Amino acid sequence: MKTLIRPKLVYYKGTFQENISVLIEDGTIVQIGDVLDIRLKHTPEQELIWENMVMLPGTVNVHNHSFQSLLRGLAVGKPFLEWRDKALYRISPLLSPEDIYVGALLAFGEMMKYGVTCVSDFFYLHNNGLEGDMAIIQAAKDIGIRLVLARTMYDWTGAPKGYIENVPEAVMNTRYLAKQYNNTADAMTTILPAPHSLHAATPEMIQAGHALAQELGTKFHIHVAEEPFEVKEVLDKYQLRPVEYFEKLGVLDDKMVMVHAVWLNDREKELMAANRASLAYCPSSNMFLADGVTDIAWMTEAGINIGLGSDGACSNNRISVFEEMRMASLLQKVTKLNALLIDSEQAYNMGTVNGGTLLDLPIGEIKEGYKADLLGVDLTDISLQPYFPDNEQLLPNIVYSMQPTAIKEVIVNGHQTVHKGKLSTMEEGDIVKQVSALSKTIYTSVRSFY
Numbered sequence: 001m002k003t004l005i006r007p008k009l010v011y012y013k014g015t016f017q018e019n020i021s022v023l024i025e026d027g028t029i030v031q032i033g034d035v036l037d038i039r040l041k042h043t044p045e046q047e048l049i050w051e052n053m054v055m056l057p058g059t060v061n062v063h064n065h066s067f068q069s070l071l072r073g074l075a076v077g078k079p080f081l082e083w084r085d086k087a088l089y090r091i092s093p094l095l096s097p098e099d100i101y102v103g104a105l106l107a108f109g110e111m112m113k114y115g116v117t118c119v120s121d122f123f124y125l126h127n128n129g130l131e132g133d134m135a136i137i138q139a140a141k142d143i144g145i146r147l148v149l150a151r152t153m154y155d156w157t158g159a160p161k162g163y164i165e166n167v168p169e170a171v172m173n174t175r176y177l178a179k180q181y182n183n184t185a186d187a188m189t190t191i192l193p194a195p196h197s198l199h200a201a202t203p204e205m206i207q208a209g210h211a212l213a214q215e216l217g218t219k220f221h222i223h224v225a226e227e228p229f230e231v232k233e234v235l236d237k238y239q240l241r242p243v244e245y246f247e248k249l250g251v252l253d254d255k256m257v258m259v260h261a262v263w264l265n266d267r268e269k270e271l272m273a274a275n276r277a278s279l280a281y282c283p284s285s286n287m288f289l290a291d292g293v294t295d296i297a298w299m300t301e302a303g304i305n306i307g308l309g310s311d312g313a314c315s316n317n318r319i320s321v322f323e324e325m326r327m328a329s330l331l332q333k334v335t336k337l338n339a340l341l342i343d344s345e346q347a348y349n350m351g352t353v354n355g356g357t358l359l360d361l362p363i364g365e366i367k368e369g370y371k372a373d374l375l376g377v378d379l380t381d382i383s384l385q386p387y388f389p390d391n392e393q394l395l396p397n398i399v400y401s402m403q404p405t406a407i408k409e410v411i412v413n414g415h416q417t418v419h420k421g422k423l424s425t426m427e428e429g430d431i432v433k434q435v436s437a438l439s440k441t442i443y444t445s446v447r448s449f450y
Contacts, residue, residue: 003047004042010054024411027414028372057370058375063280069110070103083315098135100135111145111320117145122221133149147190149190153193155170197230198222206251209222210253219256222258224260226291258277285316
């Protein structure tokens with residue numbers, strides 16, 4: 001079906017433009033331009049008038065753990081390892097595929113209302129084989145969000161047993177899912193390998209993940225140097241720093257997406273840039289867990305592609321990419337004492353088009369041939385005031401002041417998923433009821449350390 005959308009403004013080619021309409025068909029943007037020109041070539045079956053709205057591309061969340069939304073608020077204010085051991089490791093092995101599905105509904109539904117139209121979910125609960133993965137995929141389908149499932153390859157014996165697969169199992173299971181879902185016309189589900197980290201995946205597992213990414217034609221995601229203890233472990237074991245060790249393993253290239261990369265030295269950052277690795281940056285989570293601040297100012301200047309992630313909702317605790325845009329910019333300014341670093345346009349691009357590039361998907365930009373993942377933002381929302389007619393302050397206000405109340409319409413792959421600020425695909429109350437019932441079980445399991 002051809003749908004013509006007529007907003008007040010469209011963020012197109014880096015500026016806010018008036019008198020621009022967007023025609024979508026079969027989940028793709030097919031024409032952008034004057035409404036009369038579009039009607040000369042096409043006969044839309046549906047026409048949407050987004051009065052007093054600006055159309056933006058949907059935001060791209062390049063790193064999340066959806067099941068962790070069920071743990072939000074637990075072990076808050078604890079050191080990283082205590083938070084991990086008492087909340088994450090204690091609860092996650094108890095979650096059934098049905099529980100995982102509910103957690104994903106919560107995460108995906110919430111982020112959809114906040115303007116996230118695509119998410120990379122780094123998933124590692126394998127205690128029920130592929131059932132957990134399928135639960136995530138089904139939840140994404142039911143909410144209507146575009147999903148990249150970064151299927152974790154995890155063989156550290158210190159983790160809960162349900163996380164662990166051996167190398168052949170991890171490769172087989174990830175390859176199986178990729179063959180089922182990758183390379184479809186709608187690109188609504190993509191599977192890629194994600195060896196967890198240097199402390200939770202053996203060198204053989206990391207090399208297998210890299211090889212599988214080459215075979216599948218995808219990237220691979222991996223946590224890197226989030227905490228100082230990880231760097232020390234690698235130094236003690238291999239006498240090399242993390243990125244230096246990746247180079248030795250033969251996995252440091254443009255297939256690698258590093259998550260966090262907080263504690264890299266100058267040599268490692270140079271290696272990262274020279275080998276064209278990408279960064280999934282999670283500023284709010286890094287602050288919440290007192291990880292540190294990744295030097296994205298240097299990385300940006302070096303040409304490293306940076307996308308933004310929320311990380312799991314129990315280490316953030318919001319899951320809005322607009323929030324991450326704000327934090328990415330402000331953190332660099334205050335740590336470098338330079339107000340000119342990471343301006344609003346750079347931060348905005350990290351949360352949109354850069355994320356699409358990082359995930360190898362035609363998203364994050366309003367462009368002919370790209371997927372119709374779109375937002376309608378209310379220009380009359382109080383968080384975007386004052387609104388000046390020259391639009392010069394609009395992008396900074398979107399990045400620094402806009403609240404989720406301004407996001408009224410969301411379209412993913414040409415389908416309406418949020419209308420007038422409410423989910424269109426599922427009843428929000430039903431999600432809340434399911435989460436509420438499950439939270440009682442979770443609380444019983446953790447109350448002993450409160």
